[in-house]
Amino acid sequence: MTQARLPSISIVVPSFNQAPYIAETLQSLLDQQYPALQIIVQDGGSTDGAVQIAADYARRFPDIVQLATEKDRGQADAINRGFSKASGEILGFLNSDDTLYPGCLQRVATEIDPARGRHIVFGRCLFTGEGSPYVGVEHPAFYEGHFAQLAIWKRKFNSIPQPSVFWHRSVWEKLGGMDESENHALDYDLFCRFSRHYRFHKVDALWSTYRMHAASKSAQKTESEVLELSIATSRKHWGPWWRPLRWRCASSLLLYRLAAHDRGRHHARAWSEAARNNRSLAALGHFFSTAFWSPRTVWNSIIQPWLARRTLGIAQRLFWTHSEFAGQHGDGWIGPVFRHEFIVPADAKRIIFVLQHQPQGRGHHPTIHPAIHIDGRKVESKELHEPCQFFMAADISHLRKKSARIELRTPEFFLPSVVHGTPDERKLSVILHEMKVETE
Numbered sequence: 510m511t512q513a514r515l516p517s518i519s520i521v522v523p524s525f526n527q528a529p530y531i532a533e534t535l536q537s538l539l540d541q542q543y544p545a546l547q548i549i550v551q552d553g554g555s556t557d558g559a560v561q562i563a564a565d566y567a568r569r570f571p572d573i574v575q576l577a578t579e580k581d582r583g584q585a586d587a588i589n590r591g592f593s594k595a596s597g598e599i600l601g602f603l604n605s606d607d608t609l610y611p612g613c614l615q616r617v618a619t620e621i622d623p624a625r626g627r628h629i630v631f632g633r634c635l636f637t638g639e640g641s642p643y644v645g646v647e648h649p650a651f652y653e654g655h656f657a658q659l660a661i662w663k664r665k666f667n668s669i670p671q672p673s674v675f676w677h678r679s680v681w682e683k684l685g686g687m688d689e690s691e692n693h694a695l696d697y698d699l700f701c702r703f704s705r706h707y708r709f710h711k712v713d714a715l716w717s718t719y720r721m722h723a724a725s726k727s728a729q730k731t732e733s734e735v736l737e738l739s740i741a742t743s744r745k746h747w748g749p750w751w752r753p754l755r756w757r758c759a760s761s762l763l764l765y766r767l768a769a770h771d772r773g774r775h776h777a778r779a780w781s782e783a784a785r786n787n788r789s790l791a792a793l794g795h796f797f798s799t800a801f802w803s804p805r806t807v808w809n810s811i812i813q814p815w816l817a818r819r820t821l822g823i824a825q826r827l828f829w830t831h832s833e834f835a836g837q838h839g840d841g842w843i844g845p846v847f848r849h850e851f852i853v854p855a856d857a858k859r860i861i862f863v864l865q866h867q868p869q870g871r872g873h874h875p876t877i878h879p880a881i882h883i884d885g886r887k888v889e890s891k892e893l894h895e896p897c898q899f900f901m902a903a904d905i906s907h908l909r910k911k912s913a914r915i916e917l918r919t920p921e922f923f924l925p926s927v928v929h930g931t932p933d934e935r936k937l938s939v940i941l942h943e944m945k946v947e948t949e
Contacts, residue, residue, distance in 0.1 A: 515618050517545040518675075519597030522605050523587040524550050528558040530606035530720060535566045537608035539573065543615060548574045551591035553581040559605065585687035585695045592681060601675040606720040609672070613716040617675045620712050628677045628707045632716030634670030641721035642870045642929065648719055652709035658701055659743045659758055662765040665736055669709065671696040672717035680707060693735065694742040701746045732929070733778050773803025777810040777927050781873065810927045835916075842937040847917040849944065853908040856948040860915055861902045865940040866893045874923040877939060882916040883908070898942070905946070917941075
């Protein structure tokens, strides 16, 4: 395709009080150096300086950047207002804290082709920002069909990364218009509607970044709350009762609801949230619900951590010291007990552990109390409340040429299956970077 024949592209940037990020967003669009680009910044009345930043870009690049400042009824209304001004053959929207990678729009222009049935395309997306365990991880990016798109309970997350999605104008004219009653799941709602009539074509290329930060909507709700909101959105697209699709979705959701282990993990996460917020009655209800649906989950996720926090070393000696995995996992994590038995060298002075405390976001795993035990006796301990790298050391000079059992005990732990909704059932406490013996 020659440069002159490249289709025009319109990108709507809904903006509201994102002054720290909007310049990076707009610059990432200008850096595309796409010859037929229209950027529409639709600001809902920012008061933090975002309007002034966008106005400066509109002044410097008047042929590319348009700024509209008007009160709106929320993000969906702002996006609709922006698209009403769009003239491009290809459309997309980019939130004012996300970015596009260089070369993205050139690739989009070559991939979208209604003649080949490619009305909607999407690429990969990277989580960036701060305050989230997902930072540095790629957003899931796959599409399997209309039913799979609706059956979000099967995968428990939206598999279409919104900043990396672009579509032909004919799609918007036929099905577009964001649902202004949606708040959190508005892009998922739009893609459910799109998927009824079109397939999403994936391009295996990194196209965008999705910023995680404390003010983003994604950080305001737990994963279970986001899933429930998405399920409610999915229901809107099942169709009337006589359609086979509705019965297929309803039966699939029922089977999900009846899945005991998943149900138990849902209540364990809800228990954790209620306990952190001192909602005792709610926490008690979720405790018994977890026990009913999955006794293993209530033991692993609630009782053992509670015992650990309350009784520290006693709980470890009773439950973990001799029966649980006491080594190091391939990704560096260790659990409540890490054990090393060896003959102490003749010139040994100290044993040193280089460690990292890594809280898991949304209040999970905030504090740890690691302690070094030598032959069952505690010789060193710490208390950490913030993410950091640290070291611990213990004198072993009195054990030279003798057999010693060194244990690093950290009573607090989390299960990735509960915190992140993954199949990972390991008990993880702290990251061990290095263990070494210091000599004279």
